[in-house]
Amino acid sequence: MSSKFSPAGLRDKTRGDKVIWAIVVVLSLVSLLVVYSATNSLAYKLYKGNTFVYLFKQIAFITLGIIIVYFAHRVNYTIYSRVAKMLFYISIVLLIYTLFFGAKINDGSRWIKLPIINLTVQTSDIAKLALFMYLSRLLSKKQDVIKDFKKGFLPLMMPIVVICGLIAPANLSTALLTGATSMLLLFIGRVSFKHIALVAAAVLVPVIILISIAGAYYDKAEGKTKELPAVLSAGRIPTWIKRVQDFMYAAKSEAPYQVQQAKIAVAKGGLFGLGPGNSEQRNFLPHPYSDYIYAIIIEEYGLIGASFIVFIYMVFLFRSIRLFRKCPYAFGAFLALALSFTLVIQAMTNMAVNVGLFPVTGVTLPLVSMGGSSFLFTCLAIGIILSVARNVEDAEGSAEPAKEELA
Numbered sequence: 013m014s015s016k017f018s019p020a021g022l023r024d025k026t027r028g029d030k031v032i033w034a035i036v037v038v039l040s041l042v043s044l045l046v047v048y049s050a051t052n053s054l055a056y057k058l059y060k061g062n063t064f065v066y067l068f069k070q071i072a073f074i075t076l077g078i079i080i081v082y083f084a085h086r087v088n089y090t091i092y093s094r095v096a097k098m099l100f101y102i103s104i105v106l107l108i109y110t111l112f113f114g115a116k117i118n119d120g121s122r123w124i125k126l127p128i129i130n131l132t133v134q135t136s137d138i139a140k141l142a143l144f145m146y147l148s149r150l151l152s153k154k155q156d157v158i159k160d161f162k163k164g165f166l167p168l169m170m171p172i173v174v175i176c177g178l179i180a181p182a183n184l185s186t187a188l189l190t191g192a193t194s195m196l197l198l199f200i201g202r203v204s205f206k207h208i209a210l211v212a213a214a215v216l217v218p219v220i221i222l223i224s225i226a227g228a229y230y231d232k233a234e235g236k237t238k239e240l241p242a243v244l245s246a247g248r249i250p251t252w253i254k255r256v257q258d259f260m261y262a263a264k265s266e267a268p269y270q271v272q273q274a275k276i277a278v279a280k281g282g283l284f285g286l287g288p289g290n291s292e293q294r295n296f297l298p299h300p301y302s303d304y305i306y307a308i309i310i311e312e313y314g315l316i317g318a319s320f321i322v323f324i325y326m327v328f329l330f331r332s333i334r335l336f337r338k339c340p341y342a343f344g345a346f347l348a349l350a351l352s353f354t355l356v357i358q359a360m361t362n363m364a365v366n367v368g369l370f371p372v373t374g375v376t377l378p379l380v381s382m383g384g385s386s387f388l389f390t391c392l393a394i395g396i397i398l399s400v401a402r403n404v405e406d407a408e409g410s411a412e413p414a415k416e417e418l419a
Contacts, residue, residue, distance in 0.1 A: 028085055028401035031331050035324055036081060036394060039379040040074045042309075042321070047382045049289045050301040050308045066301070066382065073383025077391035084395025085402055089344050092396060093152075096145035100171060103142040106135040107178035114182075122182045136179045136186050137389040143175045144350035147194060151201040152342035158202050165207045168198060184252055185373035189361060191215065193354045200336075201346060226256035235261075259371040273297045274304050274366050277311040285314030301382040303374055306366040321380070322363065329356045335401050344400040351393040 044067065051066035059065045106124070115123045115132060123132040150168055157163040172194045180187035195208055229238045237254055244253065258268050277293035280286060291311045294300040300308050310318045332352030339345035355378045362377045364370035378390045 027405055028398035029331055029335065029405075032328060032394065032398060032401065035328050035331075036078070036379065036391075038324060040078070043074065043380045043382075044070055045288060046305055046309055046312070046380065047301050049291055049312060050294045050305060051382070052289070053295050054301075070383055073387055077379075077383070077388055080388060080391040081395040081398065084392050085398035087399055089347065089396065089399040089403055090341075092145055092347065092399075093149050093343050096142070096149045099138075099142040100146040103135070103139040104174060104178065107139055107175070110135045111178065111181060131385060133385040136183055136190075137386055139175050139179060140186075140190050140354060141351075141389060141393060143171055143190065143194065144197070144354065145347060146171055147197060148343050148346035148350055151197070151346050155202065155342065159204050161204075161207060165203060168203065169211065181247055183374075184248070185361075185375060188215075189357055189375070190354070193350065193357055196353055197346065197350045200349060222252060223256055223260075226253045226260065229253065230257045230261055232261065255371045268372065270298045270304060271368060271372065274307040275368055277304075277307040278367055281310040281312070281314045281318070283314050283316060285310070285312045285317055288312055302376050302384075303362070303381070304366055305377050305381050306363045309380075310366070318363075325356050325359045328352065332397060335397070335404060339400060339404050340407060344403065348397045348400040351397050355390060355393060 047070045048063075048067040052063050055063045055065045110122065110124050113124075114135070115125060122134050122136065124135060125132050147168065150171075151158075154164050154167065158165075172191060176187040176191045176194075179190065195211060199205070199208055225244065229240060229244070230236075231238050237250075237257060240250060240253070244250070258271065273293050273296045277291070277297065280292065286292070289312070291300070291308050293311055294308055297304045297307065306318070306321070309321060313320075329352055332348055336345045336349040339348065358375050359378050361370060361373060362375050362381075365373055365375070376384075376386055379387070379394075381387065
């Protein structure tokens, strides 16, 4: 056997945190099992009994995703610092283009279609990655003036405001999650707490207004939304109001269809679940392979399986925090932490929606939901985290001989 393809050769090629590599493999296997189960009935109806269509598609996405992880982790993470500013400006152009010319679904324009390969890309995924690269670069360069409002805080806030402001009209939940992750990163980056609190207060105002409007325009007797004035009927505002009302007021029988079906799936799961491939709610749940895949996991694998998924994401976060503490360079430390935060926060939000603890958002479960552009960008983010881990590993390796010599 060639040394290149031997276990030792493979270990040499796949450097970085071995636990994170293991998490990628485990979640990919979970994805194959659950996506196949969740799409079984759909594939049978659409492809004349061929239930393997979506399984093969998911295998293709996972294979491509692991290739992306591999090549991204082989790149020295300092390269990402050099391209961060350019990628940030490109993402702004893409978001603006998407707002005006993107594919519109439910009054929201989130996607652009790539020619030739015919793949739809959610430009907010590109924007989030670019934003966290750019923020990490700025944070690493401004540590000397980080407490200063004008020199430290404002230059960091402007990119956040621009990106979240451009994402929000079509995808408010993603904008809020991106903003929350950014503020968490600024807090860890030693930005003044009073400046962060000021932003939190400013964001809280429109949130309170939205909740107040949702309450004012809900008819409790009829159990539905009152007629909205023209100013509240533009774009996705009615959707935001309806989701807040559904979460705040709707009785169990009046809850949105997908919420009802998700609750049924959770209730059926119990402690051990119905077993792999035995989901019944996959026939009723909209998007059981993406937005509501965690409900299918609970139904088939029970509380034990659901807890295992939470545990996996927590281990991933712990390893990323450990990497942050060990990385000798600020940019790599901030970048690894930012990307891990956004993935874990997205995962926790998806799971909270599935069990009814959070209003419907439409975010997927990273590395588990059925493949698409979001899946591939998740793989790219993990590859970048592993790139930082690989360089930390190399730095520690080169330091060992020096320690031995001193001894």
